[in-house]
Amino acid sequence: MIEADRLSKFYGIFAASRDVSFQVHRGEVVAFLGPNGAGKSTTMKLLTGYLSPSEGVAKIAGHNMMTDRLKGSAMLGYLPENGPLYPDATPHSLLMFFGEARGLNPAQRKERIDAVVDLCNLHTVLHKPISKLSKGYKQRVGMAQAILHEPEVLILDEPTSGLDPNQIRGVRDMIRRLGESKTILLSTHIFQEVDALATRAIVINEGRLIYDGAIDAMKEPGESLDDAFYRMTKGVNALTTVNG
Secondary structure, eight states: OEEEEEEEEEEEEEEEEEEEEEOOOTTOOOEEEETSSHHHHHHHHHTTTOOHHHHHHHEEEEETTTTSHHHHHHEEEEEEETOOOOSOOOHHHHHHHHHTTTOHHHHHHHHHHHHHHHHTHHHHHTSOOOGSSHHHHHHHHHHHHTTTTTHHHHHEESTTTTOHHHHHHHHHHHHHHTTTTTTEEEEOSSSHHHHHOOOOOOOOTEEEEEEOOGGGGGOOTTHHHHHHHHHHHTSOOOOOOOOO
């Protein structure tokens, strides 16, 4: 459902992402990990078609995101970090706009808006200006627009960044419910979310893929996930090859 085939993105001599390859299969929830500046957001933007790769191919549900982007985008819901929202709009008017942009007819728009408002628990803020909402509710609105058209694939970039513990719990529960029916690639720095939500981890560092495999297999005896991540990305024995 998600495929990166030797993806690279160069800015002059700087490689934001270099030769990254992996696949996410139907029904998987995969954590996409790496330190700040490792190339996670760049790789996600390449996968969504937001950026054009310097080399390689990105596919969503088999659709090349450069040559067949509209069909690929129809299968995709994308929540970027600090996703852009129109501050003067209300959640309802924003969802109406996105529903129309997605080509939903009036009956479909009403049905889907009702469904995502329920799932994202937006009832109490539905007609308030987005500029007046807490960051937690803004994240919920962003999630609602990402799933409005019932995509099969979700790419979520730091969906709980900057939220308080209660807001994190709410967004995490929402992702867990979505993971029952969607294929999800989730970027996060919160390792509790990795253990709670994901079945597999992909780790990127300095623009290169350094691990792709089971979460438990990342850890050496006695290590926490935090310890394993540090060893891989900062320690003297950082990995340089892909693990199965």
